[in-house]
Amino acid sequence: MFARRRHDTTEPPPGGSESAAPIRLEATGVGKHIDGNVLLSPIDLAVSSGECVVVRGENGSGKTTLLRILAGTLEASEGSATLDGGSIDERHPGTRARVAALIGYPTAYRDLTVVDHLVLIDSTWGGAIGTADERADDLLVSLEIDHLSERFPHELSSGQQHLFHLALVLFRPSRVLLLDEPEQRLDTHKRGLLTESLVARKAAGDALVVACHDPEMTAAIADRVIDVVAP
Amino acid sequence: MSSTPTQEAGPTSDRERLDQARRVIRGGLPEEGNGNVVYAAYVAVIAALTYGVPASRAFFMFVDPAWISRHLTGAQGVLVVGVLVAAVWLVGHRLGSLRGPVVPDLPYLDHVAVSSLDRAVVLRRWWRLSLLGCLIGGLLTGAVVGTGMVVADVSSPWALLPSSLGGLVAGLGFAGSWLWGQVRSWPTGPRGASTVLRGARSLRALHHVGLRTQSSRAVTMGGAVLAGDLRAARLDVASPSTRLRRTRLRARGPVAVLAGRDLLGLRRAPGALVVGLVLVAAGCWSLAHATIPGVPNIVAFVGTVSCYLGYGAWSEGLRLQGDNAGTPPLIGLAYGREALAHLVTPSVLYSAVALLTGGAVVLTTPGAGFAAVVWPLAMVALVAGGHLMAAFRGLPPVSLFSPGSAVVSVAFWYSRPLLLTIIGGVAATALLTRSTASNALMVLVLASYAAVAFGRRRVRLLDEGHRT
Structure with missing residues (x-):
């Protein structure tokens, strides 16, 4: 139970042949309403490996x-x-293994x-045990928060907390990255670092869907822009 | 000709200035505080007579008066009572660091307490109210315990006097340690032993920021309790970790790394580790003694509750996962499996302490046999299942504001894990000495299975509940 690594996890292992295969996330006419209140008007969206779709829209539009x-x-x-033609349900190990998301604040x-x-x-x-520390340090360096590595979450500022949350999501293996306004609370320099990181993920073959209000970041990462219209 | 207007003499002393400020705050309405205090005391006395005395009598009948006479008289009895009183005072001291006896509302703190008035005068009212509450509470508790003993024929009527006086002293001590805990919650300024039970000196030592924090926390916790959301209250009072920041979590397999996480969390929170150790050791010690024929069921009851609380002190990882329900997954284990992985560390610690304690009881207690070693250990699944239920119970289906018997419903809903653990643990232990071992084991296995199965169901429901 404790000695084994990959055999014991219920999720498909990251990497391997699956990670090389193209992936396609598609939404057709998806909408959401609860008790007559429309949260999201029907919308279409499709993104494949190596692409980034930026979702824009005013507050409350349903992004x-x-x-x-x-x-x-x-x-x-x-x-x-x-x-990839199958339903999306985070209860399914296959969905969890492929989709990483930063929507709201994960509890640390x-x-x-x-x-x-x-x-x-x-x-x-x-992940490989022998290189875990090194890879974790590298990610923190890439976001320029390596000096915070030994801090506890409650010792971080608001912007640092957000970078920490981004690091959590970027560090776990995935093929699809969903980010809800990742630019919020970041200064201009850090937004640039994040943009570089997302461009690199796209180049590595990940599919990205990003809700974003920053025109510069949108121009740098987006292959397509979808405007969500408020219900 | 100009006349000089006659100037009304203003307040001169701090007390007069405070009285004037309070009149402004009340908007000219009369002071009602004293009447409320008298009414609260009246209700407390009625409740003590109506519910306290019958409950106390039933308790002493249940415990077995003969056993009490044998074991809790003389020096042993003084020692037990002394330990209990000391524990209550320690709890008071700890409580003071979270919510002390002097917690005025925020506007009062921001507009009156920050003035040049003597802080001892400004805050005296809250301290006196808390002190009075502690004295009345202590006196009533002592009187109820004494009356229960008399009615249950455990002792003579003369016991009522020392028990009431003892309760009064215990209440005074609790108030003192409570206030001292609040004084010591601020890291600088006068906070030594010279402030104990010296009201004015202690009140002057209270820092405005500390008072604001506690007042704000009291509002948050009050709202959380009224809404039935104890999770919010727990997170609000939790102490932030700062220890062993340079000790890294070692990469391991998926389950082992979660167990390692929980162990590292305990090393960084040594208070929880020690509290769990003391409670589990005391609980296992009681459960081991409860396997000896003739020992009353109250010992099994105390042991089960103590084991449950001690295991809970080690289960922070489990509770934090419950808090995370509904967020996009970051951990690579299925939700249910992650929950089971969080049971590994507390269960291993519990098992080790149970074996050591049971072995010690066998070596030191005449009449204790092999069951004294095995029985506390056998409780691990029941206690773990109870905490699985507790960590993933989510929010209650009704709030305290719901019509009908909402308070009772919410209280029952919250206490279900503890109730199941107590009923299963005490019933099985009672059967062990009064029936056959196989019957006791069957009840324990059934109760453990029910707790674990119900706990896993709660995990699944909480995991899926956010999807609708």
């Missing part, structure tokens, strides 16, 4: 709802969302440091 449906954490009231362990969180996440996804 986050769309991302939650694409992440499989919320069921659409109408239309369908598919990942208050008794683990920043770098501990990365090692924990990596280990649960079957």
Whole structure:
């Protein structure tokens, strides 16, 4: 139980032949309403490996709802969302293994440091034990928060917290990256670093769907822009 | 000719200035505080007579008066009572660091407490109210316990006097340690032993920022309790970790790394580790003694509750996962499997302590046999299942504001894990000495299975609940 790594995880292992295969995330006429209140008007979206779709729209237009449906954490009231032709449900190990999302704030362990969180996440996804520390440090360096590696989450500022949350999502293996306004609370320099990181993920073959209000970041990462119209 | 207007003499002393400020705050309405205090005391006395005395009598009848006479008289009895009182005072001290006896509302703190008035005068009212509450509470508790003993024929009527006086002293001590805990919650300024039970000196030592924090926390916790959301209250009072930041979590397999995470979390929160150790050791010690024929069921009851609380002190990882329900997954294990992985560390710690404690009881207690070693250990699944239920219970289906018997419903809903653990643990232990071992084991296995199965169901429901 404890000695084994990949055999024991219920998720498909990251990397390998699956990671090389193209992936396609598609939403057709997806909409969401609860008790007559429309949260998201029907919308179409498609993104494949190596592409980035930026979702824009005014506050309350349904961008986050769309991302939650694409992440499989919320069921659409109408239309369908598919990942490689199959349904998206975060209860399915296959969905979890391929889709990483930063929608809202993930709750952190208050008794683990920043770098501990990365090692924990990596280990649960079957990352190589010998290089976990090194890879975690590299990611923190790439976001220029390596000096925060031994801080606890409650010791971070608002912007640092956001970078920490981004690091958590970027560090876990995935083929689809869903980010809800990743530019918020970041200064201009950090937005540039994040943009570089997302461009690199796209070049590595990941599919990205990003809700974004920053025109510069949108211009740098987007292959297509979809405007969500408020219901 | 100009006349000089006659100037009304303003307040001169701090007390007069405070009285004037309070009149402004009340908008000219009369002071109602004293009447409320008298009414609260009246209700407390009625409740003690109506519910406290019958409950106390039933408790002493249940415990077995003869056993109490044998074991809790003389020096042993003084020692037990002394330990209990010391534990209550320690709890008071800890409580003071979270929510002390002096917690005025925020506007009062921001507009009156920050003035040049003597802080001892400004805050005295809250301290006196808390002190009075502690004294009345202590006196009533002592009187209820004494009356219960008399009615249950455990002792003579003369016991009522020392028990009431003892309760009064215990209440005074609790108030003192409570206030001292609040004084010591601020890291600088006068906070030594010289402030204990010295009201004015202690009140002057209270820092405005500390008072604001506690007042704000009291509002948050009050709202959380009224809404039935104890999770929010728990997170609000949790101490932030700062220890062992340079000790890294080692990469391991998926389950082992979660167990390692929980162990590292305990090393970074040594208070929880020690509290869990003391409670589990005391609980296992009680459960081991409960396997000896003739020992009353109350010992099994105390042991089961203590084991449950001690295991809970080690289960922060499990509770934090419950808090995370509904967020996009970051951990690479299925939700249910992650929950089971979080049971590994507390269960291993519990098992080790149970074996050591049971072995110690066998070596030191005449009449204790092999069951004294095995029985506390056999409780691990029941206790773990109870905490699985508790960590993933989510929010109650009704709020305290719901019509009908909402308070009772919410209280029952929250206490279900503990109730199941107590009923299963005490019933099985009772059968062990009064029936056959196989019957006791069957009840324990059934209760453990029910707790774990119900807990896993709660995990699944909470995981899926956010999808609708």
